[in-house]
Amino acid sequence: MKRFATLSLVVALAACGGGESSSNQANQPASQPAAEPAAQPTEAAAPSGPMTMPDWYQKDDATKTVSLTITAGATDANNHWNFNGGTHGSIAITVPEGYTVKIHFQNDDPAMAHSMGIVAQTSDFGASMDPTPAFPGAITTNPTSMTDATLPGKSEDVTFTxxxxxxxxxxxxxxxHAATGMYLLFNVSSDGSAGVQGAA
Ligand SMILES: [Cu+2]
Structure with a gap:
């Protein structure tokens, strides 16, 4: 209630002040408080450097197809909540625009279901993710379900353009999972570039 009373007083003063600028000046401290510190970046810098072609990335230019094997829990990094050992965007996968992308998704986490899909958002993931992929078909089944997503030891194939x-x-x-780092960067290039940056 005290807060409301204070606000009413401010409004009353402003009303009597004869103009917004003068009332604003009267209400503002002589020196501005320091700006809020910028939020700590939660994302690592995007991996850069030359593209590599690890054995889990295959490209066939004749059929314009990229085939990827993506393994959840490939290592114990991030409590197994990783893709091919990468977390927090530490790996960037680049495929050429217009290519068919075939992903063999394998879950090697001994304890936890995972899912995989491509989204337009690249950072600041919330606790719950809208399971709408950026490309039709670019998502595994029951992607938000801890009991019905891709279970430990199981795999699923997705194909999209x-x-x-x-x-x-x-x-x-x-x-x-994404909020705690279970994501990689996925780029679609307009110049035909293809490969992987940041892979171990
Ligand atoms: Cu997961």
């Missing part, structure tokens, strides 16, 4: 160049992310849609 990377028909629009841009910056995307490959994420797990189980609540909390």
């Amino acid at each position: 990377a028909d629009k160049a841009g910056n995307y992310a490959m994420v797990c849609f189980i609540p909390g």
